[in-house]
Amino acid sequence: MSANTTSAEDKLIARYFAPLATHPGALGLSDDAAFIKPPPGCDLVLKADAIVGGIHFFNDDPAGTIAAKALRINLSDLAAKGATPLGFLLSLALPKDIGEPWLAAFTQGLREDAATYKCPLFGGDTVRSPGPVMVSVAMVGHVPDGMMVRRAGAKAGDRVFVTGTIGDSALGLGLRNGAAWPLDEAQRAHLADRYLLPRPRNALAEAVLHYASAAMDVSDGLAGDLAKLCRVSDVAAAIDAARVPLSDAAKAVLAADPAALETALTGGDDYEILCTVAPAKVDRFRVAAMAAKVAVTDIGTIAAGEGAQFRDAQGELLSFARAAFSHF
Ligand SMILES: [Mg+2]
Structure with a gap:
């Protein structure tokens, strides 16, 4: 070599x-x-x-x-x-x-x-x-030529989408590290597998290319990665945490241990796509995602301002001790 x-x-x-x-x-x-x-x-x-x-x-x-x-x-x-x-x-x-x-x-x-x-x-x-x-x-x-989708580009009014489900890998790592959540075998296997093997969403690349105003993959945690996207796009994001897509296994963890929501939203290793889509393109983006057989979920909206805010179902602002995984 x-x-x-x-x-x-x-x-x-x-x-x-x-x-x-x-x-x-x-x-x-x-x-x-x-x-x-x-x-x-x-x-x-x-x-x-x-x-x-x-x-x-x-x-x-x-x-x-x-x-x-x-x-x-x-x-x-x-x-x-x-x-x-x-x-x-x-x-x-x-x-x-x-x-x-x-x-x-x-x-x-x-x-x-x-x-x-x-x-x-x-x-x-x-x-x-x-x-x-x-x-x-x-x-x-x-x-x-010139079409690489960047982190910069999100505009006020854009919708925020994520692919797949969020938090499985971080919760799978939690299991590997001995967390004692009451899960059945299939749920354990799902989380463990998602830690071992990311599912990159390359099938969605063309839809992202045509319809996303900004995009990145979620590798260091949804909350922290969205904050990065907002910073370089010079916008704010308002996320409805209840709409963040979770697997059945992740839901079972959160039912037993609500504090694990922070792990799911900030833990990282999701390797899902986070992207913003202008309202006029949302329908075409959804159709393209369906054709690509990649689940996409609208989790919130981009607004003027700064920072990525997550609110729970009661409208209360969530605060995280650690916004994102950092190696350093
Ligand atoms: Mg990345």
């Missing part, structure tokens, strides 16, 4: 990574670099996101889901920008004792998602890690 290859590394690349390099410009990972030509009339959209064992995943998570998570969190950003994936670069830092079965499972997970999301491997590097596994993905996508 780069210069300084040993023959052991060449074998590793040929066996595990070359099968993922299906784009002709990747040259089967036999060269120092890959080349791509953007589709005519398109801008390239670039994104890099890394995950580290013990921080973004558990070291004993299945290797295939670690690979899928690394890819999907980047796919999610592309989806929120209205972009179509072209491919990705992978940098992998592995402990000495990781072993081939782990690598085989990892690349199998990567291969499945690369095929599903039509996002082949262009190249990368593998290095030794003195600590946990680190997976860094740099992804390239494309949008029509």
Whole structure:
């Protein structure tokens, strides 16, 4: 995948990574670099996101889901920008004792998602890690010239939409960390699965491209991410917390532990799309989302001013101790 290859590394690349390099410009990972030509009339959209064992995943998570998570969190950003994936670069830092079965499972997970999301491997590097596994993905996508959907662009009067459901992953992490919520097996499995495997909404990318005035993916918590979008758009948001879409499992958690609402709204790792849509485009956005088979929910409105406010069903302002997940 780069210069300084040993023959052991060449074998590793040929066996595990070359099968993922299906784009002709990747040259089967036999060269120092890959080349791509953007589709005519398109801008390239670039994104890099890394995950580290013990921080973004558990070291004993299945290797295939670690690979899928690394890819999907980047796919999610592309989806929120209205972009179509072209491919990705992978940098992998592995402990000495990781072993081939782990690598085989990892690349199998990567291969499945690369095929599903039509996002082949262009190249990368593998290095030794003195600590946990680190997976860094740099992804390239494309949008029509000048049309990347930005965080800036929300206007007073726009509706605020989110895809899917919010909070499942953060509550799933809570379960992993020992929270004792009274859930049935299916509910536990749902939350645990949503922590392990994000569901990036790339099927909605085209609708976002055509109808959203601003968009981002929800990775650091709905409340904090919406506040970021409002800040760069120079607007305020008024959100009806009761309309934030929740899974049955999340509802069961909140019924037993109402304080977990804060975890759901600020916990992060949702990888849903948060976007704003002008009133005149809302109907077409909904139709396009239905055609894409992605659930979208109107949770509130954009107004002049600043800050993202969440109110409960009684109209009381919710305040959060911690608006968003921060790594630092
Ligand atoms: Mg993001």
